[in-house]
Amino acid sequence: MQARTENEMVNSTATTTVDVKATGHVRTALSEHRFEFTFEGSTLREFLEAFLAEYDVADLLIAETEAEASTEGWARVPDLDALPGRWVDNPEGEQTRPYARVLVNGRFNELLDGFDTELEDGDRVALVNPFIYCC
16 A cells, blocks of 8 residues: 555545434435445535435435425414524525425534534434425
8 A cells, every 4th residue: 555645645635424314205215214424525515415416315305496495384474583593594505495404413504504514523414304294
């Protein structure tokens, strides 16, 4: 095995290994609910790019437009300025589909740094798209 030069080590991209957990429709599509995934980089965006290139589940998770990220329901849209706490949404193109969520260590990515959230080895990334039944 040849030793890498210092220049090669600097130019190589670091990898991150996370614990992926999937539920609902994503779990069904992946055929497993928990596994490790290693990718080049260290952000949620880089994880999603690598993961979705390997596993065909983007249509279950990611909304390309605001319309794909929203759903109409029976409740009126509240005045977000009047609600307590922090209410944030990822920018258009970085949102999830209705009912689908991406969490890092149990926290919604919107409450962290969105798709720019830094990941470390051993972090848990949950890909959630629950089954919803209606009568």
